[in-house]
Amino acid sequence: MLRRNDFIERSLAGALSFLKEAVFSDACALDRGFLQSLDPRIKIITFVLFIIRVLFTRDIVILLFLYALCLALAYYSKINLGFFLKRTWVFIPLFSLFIVIPALFSFVTPGEVLVSFSISGLKLTITRPGLSGAVLFTARVATSVSFAVLLGITTRHFALLKALRVFGIPQIFVFTIGMCYRYIYFFMEIIEHTCLAVKSRSGAKIHYKRGQRIVAWNIAYLWARSYQLNEEVYLAMLSRGYSGEPAALDDFRVGTKDWLWLAGVLIWMSLSFH
Amino acid sequence: MHIPDGYLGPVTCGFFYAVMLPIWAAASKIVKRTLQARHAPLLAIGAAFSFVIMMFNLPIPGGSTGHAVGAVLAAILLGPWAGCIAVTVALVVQALLFGDGGITAIGANCFNMAFVEVFAGYYLYRLISGSSPVTSGRRVIAAGIAGYTALNIAALSAAVMFGIQPLLHKTAGGQSLYCPYGLNVAIPMMLGGHLAVFGWIEAIVTALVVKYLQKHDPLLLETGGGAHDENHG
Numbered sequence: 001m002l003r004r005n006d007f008i009e010r011s012l013a014g015a016l017s018f019l020k021e022a023v024f025s026d027a028c029a030l031d032r033g034f035l036q037s038l039d040p041r042i043k044i045i046t047f048v049l050f051i052i053r054v055l056f057t058r059d060i061v062i063l064l065f066l067y068a069l070c071l072a073l074a075y076y077s078k079i080n081l082g083f084f085l086k087r088t089w090v091f092i093p094l095f096s097l098f099i100v101i102p103a104l105f106s107f108v109t110p111g112e113v114l115v116s117f118s119i120s121g122l123k124l125t126i127t128r129p130g131l132s133g134a135v136l137f138t139a140r141v142a143t144s145v146s147f148a149v150l151l152g153i154t155t156r157h158f159a160l161l162k163a164l165r166v167f168g169i170p171q172i173f174v175f176t177i178g179m180c181y182r183y184i185y186f187f188m189e190i191i192e193h194t195c196l197a198v199k200s201r202s203g204a205k206i207h208y209k210r211g212q213r214i215v216a217w218n219i220a221y222l223w224a225r226s227y228q229l230n231e232e233v234y235l236a237m238l239s240r241g242y243s244g245e246p247a248a249l250d251d252f253r254v255g256t257k258d259w260l261w262l263a264g265v266l267i268w269m270s271l272s273f274h
Numbered sequence: 275m276h277i278p279d280g281y282l283g284p285v286t287c288g289f290f291y292a293v294m295l296p297i298w299a300a301a302s303k304i305v306k307r308t309l310q311a312r313h314a315p316l317l318a319i320g321a322a323f324s325f326v327i328m329m330f331n332l333p334i335p336g337g338s339t340g341h342a343v344g345a346v347l348a349a350i351l352l353g354p355w356a357g358c359i360a361v362t363v364a365l366v367v368q369a370l371l372f373g374d375g376g377i378t379a380i381g382a383n384c385f386n387m388a389f390v391e392v393f394a395g396y397y398l399y400r401l402i403s404g405s406s407p408v409t410s411g412r413r414v415i416a417a418g419i420a421g422y423t424a425l426n427i428a429a430l431s432a433a434v435m436f437g438i439q440p441l442l443h444k445t446a447g448g449q450s451l452y453c454p455y456g457l458n459v460a461i462p463m464m465l466g467g468h469l470a471v472f473g474w475i476e477a478i479v480t481a482l483v484v485k486y487l488q489k490h491d492p493l494l495l496e497t498g499g500g501a502h503d504e505n506h507g
Contacts, residue, residue, distance in 0.1 A: 088373075096278070108459075109454065111448045140279075144377075148279065176317045179322075180363050216478070219347075223351060229315075233319070
């Protein structure tokens with residue numbers, strides 16, 4: 001939540017990185033790799049199962065296997081592994097690694113001593129449960145994030161959101177999520193234009209209190225525009241046949257490869273739980 | 275505030291999904307009943323608005339910047355139930371498409387930000403505002419206090435979730451399986467930053483946006499996008 005540097009540059013960079021990431025994800029999702037060829041509904045079910053398995057396991061071997069599987073899936077889905085590792089490790093797993101460091105030591109996790117040393121006269125002891133807990137925690141977070149990111153970049157975002165219906169999520173939610181996603185792009189464009197306009201008019205230095213007023217004004221303006229937009233969108237929906245109940249086209253097709261993949265994952269899941 | 279996958283154990287994740295299910299069901303039922311047909315797209319627009327509020331960086335003393343969560347603002351503008359749906363949708367999009375916040379932790383994250391923060395903020399705002407006119411300065415102060423307090427209540431809720439992990443999930447050898455810090459560490463760590471910095475950012479953003487809307491389009495604060503009506507009865 002806390003960042004340095006210029007607030008306009010930061011807001012602009014945030015909006016641009018969102019657009020860049022969304023465009024890049026869509027480009028990855030259009031590649032002809034293994035995961036891209038799966039039905040989004042089957043893919044979302046199997047990835048949620050993987051993430052649940054990661055959550056439940058207490059065994060580092062299973063975690064490492066799942067992480068290796070995730071990397072292999074990324075490779076066979078034509079995802080650049082350098083990009084994938086950077087995208088998944090920055091920021092959450094690295095942050096998790098950083099915050100778990102105190103838990104290595106006996107003052108947080110007492111137990112069998114592994115190694116002791118002194119820093120400026122302060123004696124520190126790393127314990128076995130502390131180390132194994134920290135490794136398990138970081139590996140769990142990194143593997144979960146990797147699966148979540150892989151799902152996001154190998155599925156077209158709109159198809160992924162539409163596929164949520166497979167979990168029995170009410171149509172009103174799926175409809176709202178799909179529309180929300182489209183409006184995020186529109187709002188990002190407004191933010192980008194507003195930030196550029198503010199930047200070109202405000203000069204290099206702005207007192208933070210004035211900066212806060214500018215940001216608040218921008219948010220208020222965005223809401224006012226959003227509200228006006230509602231009326232126009234509703235009229236556009238009516239002109240396209242909206243009758244009060246949202247309807248979605250179901251153009252997904254499950255093939256043999258999807259069933260084989262689902263069966264393979266389910267068999268491995270049941271074996272790994274035993 | 276966005277809890278990633280792996281920080282909370284299965285019991286906590288499952289529990290908060292179970293807690294949120296009736297809240298989401300009630301929210302969709304109430305919103306469907308009270309939202310006028312012509313305001314149907316407003317939920318999606320409100321959700322997108324909740325999502326992008328986090329893109330606005332606010333300058334703070336010392337040259338740093340920070341961003342607000344915006345849940346209280348969404349609640350003031352849309353009403354608590356529509357605000358709950360809007361923030362939920364924003365959190366789901368963040369978790370599924372951008373890996374920001376865990377998929378298994380969606381229930382817990384929604385409990386903190388789409389339920390606790392939204393409802394605490396909304397009702398605190400209403401309580402402090404009393405029957406003051408929509409353009410009164412009291413409402414600006416109410417929005418600021420609601421933003422600050424609700425964010426900290428939500429942070430406390432997240433801290434408790436983290437802090438109970440060592441109690442719920444630990445091996446016989448003392449090895450922690452999820453977040454390794456107890457309540458004595460998790461609560462001061464989470465609340466420290468939120469009480470000192472992030473709460474103020476939330477308060478400033480919420481109060482100033484309400485102030486600008488009072489000046490330029492007070493109707494937006496009065497109607498709450500058509501989703502408010504059930505709360506004004």
